[in-house]
Amino acid sequence: MARGSTRPTSRDVAQAAGVSQAAVSLVLGDKWRGRVSEATAERVRQAARELGYRPNLAARNLRLGQARTALLVVPALTNEFFAAVYEGAARIAAKHGFGVVLYPSPEGIGPARDPFASARAALDGVIASSMASEALTEIRGDDLPLVMLDSDPAGSLGATTVNLDITDGMRQITEHLLTLGHRRFLHLAADIDSWTFDVRARELAARVAERTGTDVRTAKAPITIEGARTAAEDALRAPGPRPTAVICDDDKLAVGAYKAARHLGLRIPHDISVTGFDDLALATAIEPELTTVRLDAELFGERGMTALLAVLEGETPPEGNIPVELVVRGSTAPPHPS
Amino acid sequence: MARGSTRPTSRDVAQAAGVSQAAVSLVLGDKWRGRVSEATAERVRQAARELGYRPNLAARNLRLGQARTALLVVPALTNEFFAAVYEGAARIAAKHGFGVVLYPSPEGIGPARDPFASARAALDGVIASSMASEALTEIRGDDLPLVMLDSDPAGSLGATTVNLDITDGMRQITEHLLTLGHRRFLHLAADIDSWTFDVRARELAARVAERTGTDVRTAKAPITIEGARTAAEDALRAPGPRPTAVICDDDKLAVGAYKAARHLGLRIPHDISVTGFDDLALATAIEPELTTVRLDAELFGERGMTALLAVLEGETPPEGNIPVELVVRGSTAPPHPS
DNA sequence: CAGCTGACGTTGTACGTATAACTTCCTTGG
DNA sequence: CCAAGGAAGTTATACGTACAACGTCAGCTG
Numbered sequence: 001m002a003r004g005s006t007r008p009t010s011r012d013v014a015q016a017a018g019v020s021q022a023a024v025s026l027v028l029g030d031k032w033r034g035r036v037s038e039a040t041a042e043r044v045r046q047a048a049r050e051l052g053y054r055p056n057l058a059a060r061n062l063r064l065g066q067a068r069t070a071l072l073v074v075p076a077l078t079n080e081f082f083a084a085v086y087e088g089a090a091r092i093a094a095k096h097g098f099g100v101v102l103y104p105s106p107e108g109i110g111p112a113r114d115p116f117a118s119a120r121a122a123l124d125g126v127i128a129s130s131m132a133s134e135a136l137t138e139i140r141g142d143d144l145p146l147v148m149l150d151s152d153p154a155g156s157l158g159a160t161t162v163n164l165d166i167t168d169g170m171r172q173i174t175e176h177l178l179t180l181g182h183r184r185f186l187h188l189a190a191d192i193d194s195w196t197f198d199v200r201a202r203e204l205a206a207r208v209a210e211r212t213g214t215d216v217r218t219a220k221a222p223i224t225i226e227g228a229r230t231a232a233e234d235a236l237r238a239p240g241p242r243p244t245a246v247i248c249d250d251d252k253l254a255v256g257a258y259k260a261a262r263h264l265g266l267r268i269p270h271d272i273s274v275t276g277f278d279d280l281a282l283a284t285a286i287e288p289e290l291t292t293v294r295l296d297a298e299l300f301g302e303r304g305m306t307a308l309l310a311v312l313e314g315e316t317p318p319e320g321n322i323p324v325e326l327v328v329r330g331s332t333a334p335p336h337p338s
Numbered sequence: 339m340a341r342g343s344t345r346p347t348s349r350d351v352a353q354a355a356g357v358s359q360a361a362v363s364l365v366l367g368d369k370w371r372g373r374v375s376e377a378t379a380e381r382v383r384q385a386a387r388e389l390g391y392r393p394n395l396a397a398r399n400l401r402l403g404q405a406r407t408a409l410l411v412v413p414a415l416t417n418e419f420f421a422a423v424y425e426g427a428a429r430i431a432a433k434h435g436f437g438v439v440l441y442p443s444p445e446g447i448g449p450a451r452d453p454f455a456s457a458r459a460a461l462d463g464v465i466a467s468s469m470a471s472e473a474l475t476e477i478r479g480d481d482l483p484l485v486m487l488d489s490d491p492a493g494s495l496g497a498t499t500v501n502l503d504i505t506d507g508m509r510q511i512t513e514h515l516l517t518l519g520h521r522r523f524l525h526l527a528a529d530i531d532s533w534t535f536d537v538r539a540r541e542l543a544a545r546v547a548e549r550t551g552t553d554v555r556t557a558k559a560p561i562t563i564e565g566a567r568t569a570a571e572d573a574l575r576a577p578g579p580r581p582t583a584v585i586c587d588d589d590k591l592a593v594g595a596y597k598a599a600r601h602l603g604l605r606i607p608h609d610i611s612v613t614g615f616d617d618l619a620l621a622t623a624i625e626p627e628l629t630t631v632r633l634d635a636e637l638f639g640e641r642g643m644t645a646l647l648a649v650l651e652g653e654t655p656p657e658g659n660i661p662v663e664l665v666v667r668g669s670t671a672p673p674h675p676s
Numbered sequence: 677c678a679g680c681t682g683a684c685g686t687t688g689t690a691c692g693t694a695t696a697a698c699t700t701c702c703t704t705g706g
Numbered sequence: 707c708c709a710a711g712g713a714a715g716t717t718a719t720a721c722g723t724a725c726a727a728c729g730t731c732a733g734c735t736g
Contacts, residue, residue, distance in 0.1 A: 007481075009722055020686050025724055037684065057460045058399035059722035062691050067396065078422050078619075083415040090440070101439055102428070122395045143345075225622060255623045262625065281416075282623055284563060285593045287600065347692055358716050363694055375714060397692035400721050 008051040017047035024048070028055070067122030068096075070308055071144075072301075073103040075131045080280045081250075081297045082129065085149070088301025089127060096309055098124075125312055127304045131194045145311045147304050150196040160311055162304045165321035166196055169293035170203040172326040173275050176291070177245045180334045182273065183212050186235050186243035188228060188253050191220040197249055200277070204247060217243060221253060228256020229263070236264055236272075244272060244335035251276035251283050254290055254331075269333035279327055288330030295324055346389040355385035362386070366393065405460030406434075408646055409482075410639075411441040413469045418618045419588075419635045420467065423487070426639025427465060434647055436462075463650055465642045469532045483649045487642050488534040498649055500642045503659035504534055507631035508541040510664040511613050514629070515583045518672045520611065521550050524573055524581035526566060526591050529558040535587055538615070542585060555581060559591060566594020567601070574602055574610075582610060582673035589614035589621050592628055592669075607671035617665055626668030633662055 010028070014021040019040060026032040027044040036044075047053075061067045072089055074082040090100045101123075126144050130151035146159040153161045177185070187204055190197045201218070208216050217238075221231035228248070236242060246261075248254040254276035258268060266272045268288060276283055276292035283290040299322060307317035348366070352359040357378060364370040365382040374382075385391075399405045410427055412420040428438045439461075464482050468489035484497040491499045515523070525542055528535045539556070546554050555576075559569035566586070574580060584599075586592040592614035596606060604610045606626060614621055614630035621628040637660060645655035 010724095011722080021723085022686065022688095022725075023684090025722095026685090029724070031725085034682085035684065040684080056400070056722050058396050058405060059691090060724080061396035062394070062400050062693090062721090063723045063725085065691070077415060077424055078418055080416055080418065080421075083418075083421050086415055086440075099439060101437060102424075225619070252619075258625075281563070281590075282620065285620055286623055287596075287625060348694095349692075359693085360695075360716065360718095361714090363692095364715090367694070369695085370714095372712085373714065378714080394692050397721090398694080400691090400723090401693045401695085403721070 007056075008053045009056065010053070013044065013048045013051055013053050016051060017044045019044060028053075061122050066124050067099075069099045069101060069123055070305065071103060071123050071126045072100050072304075073126065073128035075129060077102065080282075081278050081295070084297035085129075085301035085304070088298035088303075089305040090301075091298075092302045092305040092309070098305075098309070100305075125308045127308055130196060131192060145308060147308045147311065147317075149300065149304050150194075152195040155195070160307050160317050162300070162307050162317075163321050164196075164295050164300060165324050166199045167203045168321075169277065169295070169324040169326070170200045171207060172324075173247060173277075173291075173293060174204055174207045176326060176328065177247070177273065177275070177332065178208075178211055180273070180332060182245040182335050183214070184241055184243045184245070185216045186232070186246045187216050187218045188232055188235070188246055188248040188257055189218055189220050190223050190249040190253065192223070200249055216247075221256065223250060223252050225252060225256050225259065228253040229259040230256075232257045232260035233263060236260060236266075242272075245332070246272060246274045248274065248276050251278045251280045251290060251292055254292070255282060255286060258286060258331075269331050270336055273332040273335070275332060283327075283329070291329045291332040292327055293324050294327050296322065345394075346391045347394065348391070351382065351386045351389055351391050354389060355382045357382060366391075399460050404462050407437045407439060407461055408643065409441060409461050409464045410438050410642075411464065411466035413467060415440065418620075419616050419633070422635035423467075423639035423642070426636035426641075427643040428639075429636075430640045430643040430647070436643075436647070438643075463646045465646055468534060469530060483646060485642050485646045485649065485655075487638065488532075490533040493533070498645050498655050500638070500645050500655075501659050502534075502633050502638060503662050504537045505541045506659075507615065507633070507662040507664070508538045509545060510662075511585060511615075511629075511631060512542055512545045514664060514666065515585070515611065515613070515670065516546075516549055518611070518670060520583040520673050521552070522579055522581045522583070523554045524570070524584045525554050525556045526570055526573070526584055526586040526595055527556055527558050528561050528587040528591065530561070538587055554585075559594065561588060561590050563590060563594045563597065566591040567597040568594075570595045570598035571601060574598060574604075580610075583670070584610060584612045586612065586614050589616045589618045589628060589630055592630070593620060593624060596624060596669075607669050608674055611670040611673070613670060621665075621667070629667045629670040630665055631662050632665050634660065 010024045011021045014024045017024070023036055023040065024044055026035055027041045028048060032041050070093060072086055074085065077083050077086065086100065086102065093100045123144060125146070127147045127149065129149045148159045148161045150163055150166070151161055153163065185208060187201065189201060205216050208214065217235065219231045219235035221228045232246065246257045248257055254274050257274045261268055261272050261274065268274055274290065276290045279292045279294035283292050303322060310317040348362045349359045352362045355362065361374055361378065362382050364373055365379045366386060370379050408427070408431060410424055412423065415421050415424065424438065424440065431438050461482060463485070465485045465487060467487045486497045486499045488501055488504070489499055491501065523546060525539065527539060543554050546552065555573065557569045557573035559566045570584065584595045586595055592612050595612045599606055599610050599612065606612055612628065614628045617630045617632035621630050641660060648655040
């Protein structure tokens with residue numbers, strides 16, 4: 001019945017129920033067993049319901065010294081992969097009464113003197129992708145618990161790491177193509193300095209060298225369809241025998257490779273095989289559908305949040321890489337003897 | 339130099355600088371002109387820097403009675419469109435020292451008694467897509483300022499609405515196809531009950547009826563590639579003269595239409611034209627590239643946040659729909675006389 | 677019947693900040 | 707030389723919550 005524009009507080013509820021504010025806090029905080037009678041508790045709950053009481057989170061956080069909020073730092077949400085990571089993390093967080101906020105995209109910082117001004121909402125911990133390193137340096141300095149996604153376990157001193165089994169993914173792709181009979185490869189690599197891409201390059205090069213004794217040709221491209229297309233086209237036009245398979249660091253790059261191949265009059269997979277990485281919606285949208293490595297981004301986010309929660313509880317976070325899966329579709333076939 | 343695990347407070351800074359806590363608050367809050375000498379101010383800033391002081395947001399929010407945080411309610415972040423809306427909203431928010439939190443995805447609610455438990459982090463306002471109506475009913479009840487995205491201006495009592503000019507987009511698509519000579523249309527519609535889709539259907543039907551005197555065939559499909567494919571395939575197989583153009587409610591549905599057409603042995607655009615809506619990355623990934631309506635999702639998010647900020651300031655939010663643009667690519671051509 | 681034990685609460689306080697209201701000292705004009 | 711006012715701070719308080727510490731009273735035991 002409180003008029004005004006101000007929201008009801010626990011004291012308003014107390015007054016309505018004819019008890020003290022402390023009693024309200026006890027009842028609503030589920031700590032009333034043996035301290036408040038069932039009848040009184042019900043009266044309090046009733047009053048809270050009628051007034052539409054919602055606890056003031058700021059006050060609670062201040063009192064408890066925690067925010068039940070984690071910060072997720074990713075390069076861009078418009079990348080479906082990271083959107084899924086967020087959803088996984090948010091799901092686990094919600095189950096534990098936690099929230100997840102996102103680091104604002106770099107371009108959005110604007111004139112604020114402190115880029116953290118908005119994201120700095122009281123935080124208990126941070127989950128960060130290794131692909132967002134520039135933002136990361138600012139965070140380290142805060143003494144917040146940190147979980148790193150897809151980053152070098154050796155190089156992330158102190159921080160907990162949660163990784164997909166990228167090495168295994170690239171191993172499977174390479175084996176798949178080698179088994180089909182391919183011997184000349186083009187690696188269309190992301191031009192981003194991140195562990196997750198380094199691992200791809202290392203594994204691919206090592207395995208191909210071991211099995212064929214040859215090198216892998218490499219072209220670096222920004223992760224955009226257009227950028228990938230020109231990089232791939234240049235590489236495929238280069239002198240020497242043409243590669244029979246293009247191994248791309250992610251699905252978006254593969255789309256660029258498709259366009260490059262088409263532009264050069266090459267048919268996929270008849271003239272050239274193409275593989276991706278991630279298994280985004282894109283992979284099944286294009287023709288032929290893309291052979292790629294499925295990364296369970298949601299699970300990745302879930303594991304990241306689970307690890308952070310463990311750290312916050314003082315427990316040891318679970319170990320072990322997240323398995324990935326090769327998905328063979330229509331973009332790979334045995335090389336055609338030309 | 340403060341050891342311990344607790345972060346320094348403004349009082350610690352005050353002690354280090356040899357002033358009162360109030361002075362620290364004034365200096366760091368930029369309200370010290372004429373109240374504190376430049377020298378003292380500098381001393382305070384220096385101390386704050388050395389201690390690595392970060393104001394406690396919970397305390398500030400409690401004191402100010404505001405959180406400088408907005409809630410964005412969208413159906414799914416893995417939909418690139420909404421990810422972009424978020425980024426736009428977050429950019430504007432950051433410029434004003436605001437943060438944006440997301441409503442946790444519906445499946446993530448789990449056992450929490452109050453689905454708002456986590457997202458309810460102290461909020462100043464809400465921006466909600468009309469496509470997330472089930473979540474919305476819970477919010478209304480909170481007396482928070484509400485900005486609705488893409489919802490019926492007439493039906494959103496009290497709430498401010500920010501809309502893309504969907505009607506104009508559909509008008510342009512229809513005109514484009516009519517001008518090319520198409521007369522028989524299939525409308526591949528989203529099976530979601532939302533204003534933004536109703537508008538598409540109404541405008542398409544009205545314009546086609548006006549210009550050709552005929553009805554538009556309609557097929558409803560869930561917004562997934564597979565769902566759209568089967569719905570489109572069924573509709574294209576139906577008896578009677580086959581439509582020469584498929585108008586889809588969004589780009590993802592268009593991908594399904596592509597697959598259906600291919601499966602039926604129809605070439606795009608030679609045998610059948612296809613159009614989308616949104617202009618996601620998908621649109622230029624597929625072959626042929628998709629004729630669609632470009633919606634500036636980021637601008638949409640920016641406008642939404644701008645409107646909310648205006649409401650919070652007690653100003654009248656700007657009016658007017660956000661213009662959209664027809665992007666003609668390779669998926670449309672004059673109908674082939676069969 | 678003194679003393680004790682629960683059951684059922686209440687009182688009081690602290691979390692860290694922003695700001696209104698007050699003090700103190702110095703300068704300056706009349 | 708005194709009143710007035712500005713500069714440069716300080717003191718005190720409230721925001722709403724959670725919980726430790728403290729009553730109070732009935733019933734029971736020895």
